[in-house]
Amino acid sequence: MNWLRRLLRTPEGAAGLAILLILLLAGLLAPVVSPGDPLRIAGRALLAPFTDPAFPLGTDRLGRDVLAGLLYGARTSLAVGLAAAFSAMVLGLCVGMVAGFAGGLIDEALMRVVDAFQIVPAFLLALAFVSTIGVSTPIIVLAIALGTWADPARLTRAQVLAIREQDYVASARVIGMHPAEIAFREILPNALPPVLALSATIVAGAVLTEAALSFLGLGNPNIATWGSMIAEGRSVLRSASYLSIIPGAALAVTVLGVHLFSEGLGQALGDNDVGAA
């Protein structure tokens, strides 16, 4: 696709895409590289990295394989991050479109709801939600989505309002196009690019929020997550700092990758205008 080629031409896009693909591979190949339950006790405790070829990244306090935790944790981060961002985007798009088209009281009412969700800091909202309802993965995804859907909603609405005034929408009406067709064929595809560019930032935020929830002990205890690994490493931070640093670094690289990708995507999609006349 055209935009993919443009994306790859930007250094940010190429780097971001590379990082995300490595991450994806890590998650997919986890059961191949480190078969078995990553949370099982696999060997001696507190083995340093690069000492034992069976455990390339060492083991933690309980003897769990750090590499296994890292690879399986990649799955969690990506899965939760993507699922939460996707839910936030879909919810935001729907609400934004309805508000933008309906106008009047419906628009006002919906925007007040958006205001309410934007006022509460996303992380605190997720925190409150998870601590009251429970710690299963779907709940965590929902909690993060609730904290982040407001921005895409506002942006979508702004796009819809702007595009509605364009001459090509007026032309579509004059041709006799049905309003629903105008909404989905004329307006939505042209409203999407900036909202899509926003989605990458939401993924980054979702990944961090998930890690933070796990760090605080509010994540799903039955799966390997980078957040819980970082938390576990706190008690031995001075003697075995690698336990926190390795998953921390993975987190940082992931977020960096998402941001770079989003930069590149923004440039690739925004590059549509013709040059000087």
Next chain:
Amino acid sequence: MSGIFCSLRQLSVTYGRGVAAALDGIDLDIVAGERLAIIGESGSGKSTLARALAGLLPEGARVGGEMLWPGLGHAPRPGRDFGVVFQDPGSSLNPVLTIGEQVAEGARRHLGLSWKQAYVRAEELLGRVRIPQPEKTMRAFPHQLSGGQRQRVAIAAAIAARPALLIADEATSALDVVVQAEIVRLLDGLVREDGMTLLFITHDIALASGFVDRIAVFRNARLVEAGPVRSVLSAPKSDYTAALIASHRDLATPPLITEVQP
């Protein structure tokens, strides 16, 4: 006659990622004190010429050839040595500043006037460009004026620092015919009174021919023909110029429809 104000020797401009030149080997002299029209259609390079002269080319634009300024003796200073009036009266003025501030700015900055003196000059200028109720307009904002009035303000702002050259880049193209004619008369009058050199860029050969001394016709980045307006119009050397002249339509041109209705 007077000396040469600006001399273009083999001027070429290519935009960043472009393959084709936007201007290709232009040799043109601008005589001090003259009114020169640059005539061209889309893609002719006329806007690029305006930008090159005004130092407004985007980053990454490659410039070849030279622009000499014998009339100035040094590189031109924006605002002080030349002023520009752009095409779109809607976006050439800052929407959050008052008209007075925007017109006074040039005078203050380049003539070393205090704000108070600059404001007095600004009000005088608004009167010169025939803005009704100049004192009131000084405090108004651009959105409160019509397109034609905004263009007058833009002209006032461009000449505030008494520049030697005024570049009007399609300054009338976004206005309707009646306002266009008024603005053209205004420009003609101002330029004569102040002895400025005028570069009038447009696609409308008839509009320009009504008041300029010379015209230069551009096509596809090249200079096709230049000369005194009467000679070019009565005996165009190039087919393209002849085609432009032939495409002109005024009230004397026979209509395309038959008078009797079907």
Next chain:
Amino acid sequence: MNDVLLSVENLSKGFSSGARQVAALDNVSLTISAGETLGLVGASGSGKSTLSRILLRLLSADAGSIRFEGVDWLALNGASLRRRRARMQIVFQDPLAVFNPLASVGAVLDDPLRIHGVVAKDRRPGEIAMLLERVGLPADYAGRPVRALSGGQRQRVAIARAIAARPSLLVLDEAVSALDVTVRGRILELLVDLQKEQGIACLFISHDLAVVRAVSHRIAVMDGGRIVETGPAAALVAAPQSDAARALVAAVPRLATDPC
């Protein structure tokens, strides 16, 4: 053949800007007969665009009535309005802004054919090719994105789209104002040819009297939201009665060649 196709009566529309009430249209009345071109001239702000938008049902009127093809045009809504829209189409000024940035020429022409069922589905590609040829474009342009075309070519596509649904009235709102001079003449000729061929009536709106004169049978002059003068094109241009018309006549640029 000289039946009245469109009859606008006492149309009024006001806008409130802050504390002021502006009458964009003030009791405007006009008629257009089948197959004729009525030119509508006026300076900016005279109300021409407001009139065209109300005609095309993009804007609502405050008062007045419009009868089009024998129906109360302003009373139509929803599906019945959409159906009848095929009979009145418009070509706008900006040939780029009127197309979905993502659309191809073929898709743009297919829309009205599909929506109004002009021809059967399998015959649509053929109809598109015919429309393109009619407006002077090669049939293989159907696959190109609209953004890849020049201004003049895009305006031809806009005209093709407008005539696709076989309208009886075509509104042209400053349709040639944004085009190069050398292209303008050809588009005007195209419009005149289409009218002769298909008997479409036209409302040709512009601030340039010379262009309007070239294609109109009758001309109406607007000023300050009112129609101040109407008459046969040649007569009006030769002897304008109203101040607005005189100003428009005087403002038409003339080539300054020496009188022979």
